[in-house]
Amino acid sequence: MVSFKKLAAIGFLSVGVLLGSGKVKAGSLDDYVIPLSNPVFNHDARNYTMIRPILLYQNLPSKIEFRSDIKEVLKKYGLYDAARKLDGDVKGAAVQFNIAINERLSIVAVKDGYIKCDPDTKLIGDGVGFADLAAGIQYSPIYDPKNEFVLSVRGVYEAPVGAHGLYQGRGSGTINLSTHILKGFNGAQISGNLGFILPLDSKYKNTLFYHAWHLGYNVTPWLHPFVEFNHFYVLKSGDLDLKDVKALKKLGITSAEKLDAAISTLGANAVVSVLKDILHSSEKDKLVAALASFSGCDLINLGGKGNDENRNYITGAVGFRIKPFKNVSFGFAYEFPLQDKEKGLLDNRFLVDAVIRF
Secondary structure, three states: OOOHHHHHHHHHHHHHHHOHHHOOOOOOHHHOOOOOOOOOOOOOOOOOOEEEEEEEEEEOOOEOOEOHHHHHHHHHOOOHHHHOEOOEEEEEEEEEEEEEEEOOEEEEEEEOOEEEEEEOOOOOOOEEEEOOEEEEEEEEEEEEHHHOEEEEEEEEEEEOOOOHHHOOOOOOOEEEEEEEEEEEEOOEEEEEEEEEEEEOOOOOOOEEEEEEEEEEEOOEOOEEEEEEEEEEEEEEOOOEOHHHOHHHHHOOOOOHHHHHHHHHHHOHHHHHHHHHHHOOOOOHHHHHHHHEOOOEOOOOEOOEOOOOOOOEEEEEEEEEEEEEEOOEEEEEEEEEEOOOHHHOOOOEEEEEEEEEEO
């Protein structure tokens, strides 16, 4: 049976065939588009002034995977299947900005916004509030409109000012160093970037490498269907562990071995009650980071000790961008994991944006 994802990809890329009579050949860098999936890190190599509102709706996976030592303890007492249930969704709204100094230099603001995280499980409390803030500078050492090619480098600082209940606001922030390219081929576009996410306090955040790619085509002057690919890799995990959760430390639960001893001594119900209370408290993010075997997703960097057990977070996306006016475009994308859903926080995601250039 052909999967929905394959049908969606075929459908989006076939739109051009249906509208082929309006086919356009690009002669300007202005004819190309900004990527849409992985919106914090997958960006444009060009420098221009714009405002970009983004709406996000993300379904969470039905279950998540814990790090192996804690997983074995919970399995021993028959607690693992219930403990790792998740489901639910995340809704978000954000606005990105670029301010171009000239065609080679711009100021970029790439992460902000208001997010509501609503897991179905009663084990984990809801989270609502603001994300961390990230902004920086982009410079293009190569800007070649004649050959439809731009190469840029970017440095961004992410300030930890967001809500702890949304797995934001811990540590001293991160530095994101990245390289971005855009190459046009008479209407076809390939753009991509690769970079490093470097925590200023490695206890609270994972050190990551990532790369992201966009492939699309201007099938008409106003329609650009595309496919995208994103990959994050944990180079070094953070150091958040059970010992960093004050409520657990008071009970002497500072490791998987101590957790095993506590369940044996106090009983499963008592320990589960404590864990549930923590997951509805301000220390929820620390406990989730300590339990998870993965880093999170593009919006979340958990920083847990065992987040390097599943180092890879990989997604694909299909979508299109329409351009009804010269300086205005609208985009839609469907993003999905290209890995085991339990090794991340993404079941699927819908994104809608508008790009208004000045």
